Amino acid sequence: MSTPYSKVFNSFLGKITDYTYESYTDEELGGDLTSLLNSAIVEFDYPKVDIRDKSDDEQCFNTDLGIDETEILSFIMVERWIERQINNIELIKHRFSNKDFQYTSQANHLDALYQNQERIQKKVATLKTKYSYRRTGSNYYMPDYSGLSKGD
Secondary structure, X not given: OOEEHHHHHHHHHOOOOOHHHHHOOHHHHHHHHHHHHHHHHHHOOOOOOOOOOEEOOOOEEOOOOOHHHHHHHHHHHXXXXXXXXXXXXXXXXXXXXXXXXXXXXXXXXXXXXXXXXXXXXXXXXXXXXXXXXXXXXXHOOOEOOOOXXXXX
């Protein structure tokens, strides 16, 4: 029982538009997506399955990932991808004076990326919160509040 990375990669790629990936070889694309995935794994707090039990060489998790884990990992990958875009534009910004940068579309693009990053961060936080309350097994649709304080 294992889950291929491609399941998470396809979910991630369906959430973004990046034409630079078209010029990548399969090996380059796999390496870049694996790097984003590994960053996402570190950011995924308290998964209910062992997402760290994986093989980058075989491009698979050694456990079955459900739709929840796949979706959370792919959204965290989007968050890391946006962060990369922002860092790239910040490098461009440093090459120009503030006045020159204001007149380019880069400034507007950077603002849009910041807004999108905030939106994705909120989405990831919401997904993680809902995931943490979800039970496993046949009652997965019912919230699990057993870990909350009873007011003692």
